[in-house]
Amino acid sequence: MSRIDTDTARKVAKLARIAVPEDHLPTLAGELTRILGFMEQLNEVDVEGVEPMTSVTPMRLKRRDDTVTEGRMPDRILKNAPDAREGFFAVPKVVE
Amino acid sequence: MSAPNTLTIAAARDALRKRDLTAVDLTQACLDAIDGAGALNAFVHPTPEIALDRARAADTRLAAGEAPAMCGIPLGIKDLFCTEGVPSQAASHILNGFRPEYESTVSARLRNAGAVMLGKLNMDEFAMGSSNETSTYGDVVNPWKVDDRRLTPGGSSGGSAAAVAADLCLGATGTDTGGSIRQPAAFTGTVGVKPTYGRCSRWGIIAFASSLDQAGPMTRTVRDAAIMLEAMCGHDPKDSTSADLPVPDFEAALGAGVKGQKIGIPREYRMDGMPDEIEKLWSEGAEMLRDAGAEIVDISLPHTKYALPAYYVIAPAEASSNLARYDGVRYGHRAKLAQGDGITEMYEKTRAEGFGPEVQRRVMIGTYVLSAGFYDAYYNRARKVRTLIKRDFEAVFDQGIDAILTPATPSAAFGLGELVDADPVQMYLNDVFTVTVNLAGLPGIAVPAGLDRQGLPLGLQLIGRPWDEAGLLNTAQVLEAAAGFVSKPAKWW
Numbered sequence: 212m213s214r215i216d217t218d219t220a221r222k223v224a225k226l227a228r229i230a231v232p233e234d235h236l237p238t239l240a241g242e243l244t245r246i247l248g249f250m251e252q253l254n255e256v257d258v259e260g261v262e263p264m265t266s267v268t269p270m271r272l273k274r275r276d277d278t279v280t281e282g283r284m285p286d287r288i289l290k291n292a293p294d295a296r297e298g299f300f301a302v303p304k305v306v307e
Numbered sequence: 308m309s310a311p312n313t314l315t316i317a318a319a320r321d322a323l324r325k326r327d328l329t330a331v332d333l334t335q336a337c338l339d340a341i342d343g344a345g346a347l348n349a350f351v352h353p354t355p356e357i358a359l360d361r362a363r364a365a366d367t368r369l370a371a372g373e374a375p376a377m378c379g380i381p382l383g384i385k386d387l388f389c390t391e392g393v394p395s396q397a398a399s400h401i402l403n404g405f406r407p408e409y410e411s412t413v414s415a416r417l418r419n420a421g422a423v424m425l426g427k428l429n430m431d432e433f434a435m436g437s438s439n440e441t442s443t444y445g446d447v448v449n450p451w452k453v454d455d456r457r458l459t460p461g462g463s464s465g466g467s468a469a470a471v472a473a474d475l476c477l478g479a480t481g482t483d484t485g486g487s488i489r490q491p492a493a494f495t496g497t498v499g500v501k502p503t504y505g506r507c508s509r510w511g512i513i514a515f516a517s518s519l520d521q522a523g524p525m526t527r528t529v530r531d532a533a534i535m536l537e538a539m540c541g542h543d544p545k546d547s548t549s550a551d552l553p554v555p556d557f558e559a560a561l562g563a564g565v566k567g568q569k570i571g572i573p574r575e576y577r578m579d580g581m582p583d584e585i586e587k588l589w590s591e592g593a594e595m596l597r598d599a600g601a602e603i604v605d606i607s608l609p610h611t612k613y614a615l616p617a618y619y620v621i622a623p624a625e626a627s628s629n630l631a632r633y634d635g636v637r638y639g640h641r642a643k644l645a646q647g648d649g650i651t652e653m654y655e656k657t658r659a660e661g662f663g664p665e666v667q668r669r670v671m672i673g674t675y676v677l678s679a680g681f682y683d684a685y686y687n688r689a690r691k692v693r694t695l696i697k698r699d700f701e702a703v704f705d706q707g708i709d710a711i712l713t714p715a716t717p718s719a720a721f722g723l724g725e726l727v728d729a730d731p732v733q734m735y736l737n738d739v740f741t742v743t744v745n746l747a748g749l750p751g752i753a754v755p756a757g758l759d760r761q762g763l764p765l766g767l768q769l770i771g772r773p774w775d776e777a778g779l780l781n782t783a784q785v786l787e788a789a790a791g792f793v794s795k796p797a798k799w800w
Contacts, residue, residue, distance in 0.1 A: 215675075220671075223674050225655075226674045226678060227658075227671050227674040228631075228634075228651070229655060229658045229671065230652075230656050230658070239668075242668060242731060243668075245730055245732060246619065246668070246672055246731060246732060247672070247675070247685075249732045250619060250620055250676075250689075251616075252613060252616045253613055253616050253617060253620070253689060256610065256695065258691035258692065261691040261694050261695060262694055263687050263691050263694065264690045264691075264693040264694045266518075267504050267697065268548070268748055268773065272547045273544070273551065275544065287408045288408075291404070291406065291408075292636070293639070294641065300636050300637060303648060303650050304649065304650075
């Protein structure tokens with residue numbers, strides 16, 4: 212059975228971009244271990260030769276023309292931004 | 308006439324068309340009921356001005372004649388649906404202050420049919436939960452009460468279920484990824500439909516697990532569900548998984564009876580430790596359908612046991628990807644940054660502050676099962692098991708089974724807080740009878756069928772063939788009529 216240790220929990224939190232305080236990592240590791248333990252039941256199933264499902268309905272996705280149908284509304288697009296300046300989304304400095 | 312807010316959609320439609328009732332009076336009765344129901348915490352963003360504006364417009368249409376069935380019908384809209392200019396935050400702190408510039412296809416269809424939006428309904432955060440205890444707005448309380456305890460209305464569409472059961476609205480939209488319409492419907496003595504995957508457009512509905520999510524109606528009767536579902540579904544070019552199929556007249560399909568229909572009873576749904584009351588209700592339900600002329604057939608769905616673990620790999624995997632968009636840049640909450648914090652700290656702090664514990668847990672589980680080295684062992688294996696679960700259903704439908712009868716939930720509504728300290732897996736078990744339906748993309752409906760010995764509602768679930776919502780609703784109405792469930796929660800709020 213997979214055991215999530217605190218190092219793995221720290222790594223998963225980092226990949227998920229969620230800040231988890233160091234003292235909470237052992238609890239998190241325990242919860243993740245229990246949930247993954249529950250999923251281990253899937254190992255009992257013989258899945259030899261079975262295709263992984265990609266679409267639950269046997270329909271082909273519709274194609275459409277690759278054309279611009281809407282646009283030129285930067286104000287509406289930026290309206291909900293926590294920080295928008297001069298027609299752009301603003302973020303902390305990325306490149307030194 | 309009874310208080311307008313207690314009417315069924317069908318009765319209100321008829322009264323509105325005859326002009327025995329105005330949409331404004333009906334809407335005002337609901338708004339007053341909402342005002343008096345703060346203790347339930349179901350409506351979290353009431354929109355009385357929008358409601359009365361739309362009610363006045365509906366009255367104009369009704370007076371002109373030829374108004375659609377939903378014209379003037381007051382509804383609650385789950386907070387997961389984006390509604391133009393109105394807070395839409397999936398009950399999450401991370402979408403605090405978000406007011407979409409657009410309207411979801413389903414709510415737009417209802418709006419265009421003349422339905423009246425009363426406001427936004429509480430839910431579990433990002434639809435992740437089975438008790439409505441993960442919401443940033445606080446718990447929803449079930450209008451059903453049998454002792455001092457405050458009971459859960461179920462989740463994630465708990466606000467929708469509570470509002471419909473308490474007569475705050477005539478119907479509500481819900482969404483169902485693993486049971487989020489059917490479980491709360493069963494906990495509140497209401498009807499909830501999860502349509503075939505692709506029936507309702509997902510455009511503008513805040514995504515949880517895109518291959519499983521479906522919107523559906525929550526109502527007080529099967530007939531109302533048929534009327535409301537018809538207004539909600541239909542092809543939408545903006546959702547590539549939306550089915551380009553004609554939408555039948557679901558209400559017209561009611562009343563056909565079940566003579567000669569084959570109803571399957573899956574033996575794998577007889578779970579260890581299932582309360583005898585649920586077992587009894589299930590056999591009674593089968594008996595009712597047999598008495599109505601259906602043939603009851605024992606069937607096997609051998610991979611049932613693996614549905615829940617497969618779901619709890621696939622749904623978090625998709626959620627971890629869908630929820631990556633909440634980064635504090637384009638909408639909602641952004642954490643206050645410390646001196647020297649860069650963009651990574653902004654993401655990490657924003658998401659830690661914005662997501663509640665259950666959402667964080669599922670995003671991290673999803674991240675883990677999709678990470679290098681585990682993708683095959685968890686995610687791909689779960690998708691293969693999903694194929695097998697779907698094949699189980701295809702095999703029984705190929706044998707001529709028209710619909711499948713199961714319990715809707717493994718228990719009646721439980722107390723708020725009772726599972727808070729339990730293992731998260733305990734909460735997940737609520738979905739044990741419903742989750743297979745999402746994995747197989749099938750339509751399912753929860754119908755109130757009786758009360759347990761404490762006096763709390765219990766529901767049965769019917770599962771139909773793909774795209775056969777019409778047949779499913781017809782069978783559900785036979786069950787509804789035979790069960791004769793008429794109980795209502797006594798008003799304490």
